[in-house]
Amino acid sequence: MAWGGDDDRRLDADEGEEELDEADYKTQKDAVLFAIDVSSSMLQQPPATDKKKADKDSAIAAALKCAYQFMQQRIIAQPKDMMGILLFGTEKSKFRDEVGGRSSGYPHCYLFTDLDVPAAEDVKSLKALVEEGEDPDEVLVPAKEPASMANVLFCANQVFTTNAANFGSRRLFIITDNDAPHGKDKAAKSAAAVRAKDLYDLGVVIELFPLSYEGKAFDVSKFYDDIIYRDPATEAGSSDEVKTSKSGDGLSLLNSLISNINSKQTPKRAYFSNLHFELAPNVTISVKGYMPLHRQQPARTCYVWLGGEQAQLAQSETIKVDSATRTVDKSEVKKAYKFGGEYIHFKPEEAASLKNLGGKVLRVIGFKPRSLLPTWASVKKSIFIFPSEEQFVGSTRVFSALWQKLLDSDKVGIAWFVARENANPIMVAIIPSRAMDDETSETPYLPAGLWLYPLPFADDVRNVDLSAPPRPADELTDKMREIVQNLQLPKAMYNPLKYPNPSLQWHYKVLQAMALDEDVPDALDDATIPKYKQIDKRVGGYLAEWKEALTEKAGGLMKSRAMKREAEDEDVSRPLAKRTKPAAPKKAAGGHMSNAQLKAALEQETLKKMTVAELKDVLASKGVSAVGKKAELVEKLEQWIEENV
């Protein structure tokens, strides 16, 4: 599932009433079929040049590489979603079991990978074709006559109908460089248009990825405008326009295509629709919610049955049993709360009324300057909202006015937010994001709109009283400034796209190697590891100076503290003097013991009288590992004193 792995998964056997999060649309699965044109122009190798960023791939190679990358990403990010590859215009034809040139119902269509959740073999054969150029079946041979597009579309129709019958999202990605596959043949064009309408009625969305090279423009009006439909619900000016991939501007054809396909990687799924956004009494518009940010986790382990010919996934089923291991029927189960060793139970209607703190809504209670958001006020990911005209005409313009005002005045909205009926209410700050083409945008990789930024409740704030006293800035600060100034991240911003998750990448890299029977890689190119060499080169000198200054300052502070302490000790030692036995090292301040005190304690053999907590404090303050039993701790401390004092 694309949305698998909830943030708040808890491993409690006793399932708590988890917050409804993404469960709602987990059934919404996505199926993508690549239809790639195999023609002589697609197979043409680009002219050889010395230019670094020039194309090295033929169009077909670029398309297949994209598909390969898409497949790998899908396995990581959307492990329940399907994908397939249909080559068209091929000399050979293949549809499922029927192989051979003539018998196929879809001539010049070659179903290279049937639509399914990709298996290791699919990855393997695609990889062989892409990376090694291995084409034992000679599939990449163009037919003498072009394929009928009506046939291609109907073939796709059948693939979707049988393999992804009830998927919420089904998309056909057509990659071609031919803007007029049927020239002026009206009958063939009409037949294709009819089959395209079938796909539309079936609920399949066609995404066209036109390729253009050598300055030849791709004219969608010649053919594809009759094939492509847009959801009438999307308004004019939607960004769903067809983008032609081409090389140039320092971008190879491959990179251009990858970026166009990546933008369609995940189908746009709303997290909630038709939420009422109340700006004020009688000012209500409707919005849809999305989750463009979501922590991706490696898939969980599964259980495998090895008894058969092939390793097989064991499906688990849970049954509920009572204390006498009698199977319990669903109707018997009740929800109760543990309280003082017993269960407190509410009737279903009572439980419902307890949950109900108001219906689903996003209601503004006012606005604040952004500076009033405490920097630490963060608890979980934000949700993106965008207006929808479905329930309130005028939603978009009001939303746009609010968005612009919040940007202009650097303000945020404060709102009460209930995402769905019975969801737990939270407080959110409404924060605007700038347009992607706005040069001042902090997040040029995210769309313009409003974000619901969850605010912590008072209950979520930990009271950390570590009493680190403020210190004035001094020359150490000045020196540090040089270092900070010289180590800016590229483009002076954090761009998540530059930092793949190393754990996730490693997990799937190893898994892929094992699944494909390849050698397990021995290292990962981890972008999250700092460029140490560069740091040394750029600020090594400053760092050395700074460290020297620090040592000196710290030495000074240490001395002044020791003096202060000794003065205090003298004060304290008078009343203590009444005691007859030798004073154990001063209690309340384990970590505060001066070296002199420690030495005295060592000589008088009173270290043993310290408590474990005190010992640990002292050891930690000296940077010695404070792990072990008391005797070991004493020994460690003795050793430290002998070596250092």
Added chain:
Amino acid sequence: MADKEATVYIVDLGESMADCHNGRDESDLDFGMRYVWDKISTTVAASRKTWTLGVVGLNTEETNNAQDSEGLEGYEHISVLQDIGPMTMTQLRELRSSIQTSHTYGGDAISGIVVALSMIELFTKKLKYNRRIILVTNGESPIDDESSEDVAKRLNDSNIELIVIGVDFDDADYGFKEEDKSRGKAKNEETLRKLVEQCNNGLFGTMQQAVEELAVPRIKPVRPFKAYDGALTLGDPEKYKSALSIHVERYFKTKRAPAPPASTVVVNSEPGGASQSETLNEDTEMGDAEFSGVKHMRTYRVNDPDAPGGKRDVEFEDLAKGYQYGRTVVPFSESDFSITKLETKKSFTILGFIPFSSYNPFLNLGETGIIVAQKHNEEAELGLSAFIHALHELESYAVARYVQKDGTQPQLVLLKPNPAIEDDFECLYDVPLPFAEDLRSYQFPPLDKVLTVTGNIIKEHRLLPSEDLKQAMSDFVDAMDLSGFNVDEDGKPTEYAPIDETYNPTIHRMNQAIRARAVDPDAPIRPPAEILLRFSNPPEKLIEKAKPEIEALIDAAEIKKVPAKAQGRGSRKEPVKPLSGLDIDSLLGESKRTTISLDNAVPEFKQILATAADDATIESAAKQMGQIVRKLIQDSFADLFYARAAENLRVMREELISLEVPGLYNKFLTGLKKSILSGELDGDRREMWLKHIVGGHLGLITQDESEVSEVTDEEAKAFAT
């Protein structure tokens, strides 16, 4: 671990406590017990062995206390109702029955305090405890104040806090004064007030205030948890001499507090099945209860074409662990298992810096941490401080890679300086950042312009705000400013709804209800406390103040609600056209489709309905579609075609609803159910019925969904079994 507690409640049960005063419709006792029950039930809820309490009744008929037994005078009509100890539900119930008003008034409150004091001294010995006595009385019965100084001294010596909460006691600070107070009560109030004043640790208050404050949620204190203790580095200290390393500690600053978890339970089949009482946790044993917990048992099945139903059970012991790679399962042996785990070493190291202005907080992916220098480490203290100040002065954040301990997943975090300008606390805050995989690229149209199909940019459009609307919105937002809306104690404007005043309504609503139910199982649920819903609406005063701006916004926005009817599909849709606007139907012309094929059922069905001119055509289409569904089910090898059949059903259902002929669907489905259950579609097809039709919400079309349907919600539910 929280400190140990020993609390004794002294509750006045005198005759006068049964009366109602000052316009209340509950007795003084019930009023006072609202406070006491709340406190006691909080202790019960905590289920801690070390949180102990006892209860002493004042003005009881009987006399039962150690002092009286020893023959001391002045301890009559004081009874120990419960000795100090941990509190359970059973004891709570017993206590409930003994909290009844008596017909006496001879007990002395100060003697009651002595009884409580002795109980605490005896119980806690010299151990470390938070000791507390809470006295609840209406102060009507006479008090002998002779020994009050000695009592105060003893309380102080034993380090006991004394809290006196009086029903209708005067409290100038809170602003309560009882008119027509009896002289005796006034004297007693004075005596108790003096006693409290002599205590090092005392509190004297009126019940009104105490009850009012019960609604203010109490936040469960959590001890700071040290998540990291080690070096924060810049550069690699192992390879480069220049590298910098500061010893820091990291704690949580925010952590989402969970709502009380519900358990799944069943009603005990045999009453008194207490022999199998289940241990809840180390501290508490389940009592003899009405409910018992439910356990989960897992069974595992694999596909097996030879087995009946195509599946068979396998033993857990025969299974290996593995991961899924696409649809391929990759088994791992126990020794190989960790190979997919990235090897990491505990570390916290800086990648680089970014300006404040290039970061937007909505990227924050989770809870905040707090970073301070290691204690008593001068180098770390000074170093971190300089680092914090440098970041602050340069308005920069640091991006760092954080590995909490060896083997955990690396995270990228943003380090934010807090140079102790608004508070006295110098530290770094950190928030988790997203990785590349955590971003989904969704496309949205721009909000400040409209792009036409031909690529032109339009700046004036119905989807874009007019200048009037922009101005109205700007005025509205400024009028609704919360930053100075509140007024503090000194009358200065302060921020409205700061975080420390927003309580999680879910948690506290639940906790309050659970406590109330525990104390009185028969009482109805009270509505949520007002304070919990305080921020669910804008403050009325603000709305009042911003009225002109709101009116202006309404005028400029011209929002129109779409009528409910039009939101649906209506009876006839506009024909859908491709980008070119080509009319596909006219293309088909003569060869208009009238029959539905199995292969292309959904499009053909939709197309016939879209152009159907009469009911007969619709009926015929529905009939053909029905036959296809039946055929798919009948021909399905195991569940192979079920999804497809279900999809066809779904389309059929949806289309027939929008054409307002639900009867056609309902009639077909009734017949289909019969066929499936009777086995006439080639064998056992119940899975189709239960999983795909019932589970897929493809049941009968009800009146809620289509006005012309004759099926009620109940009938549809009964049908879907």
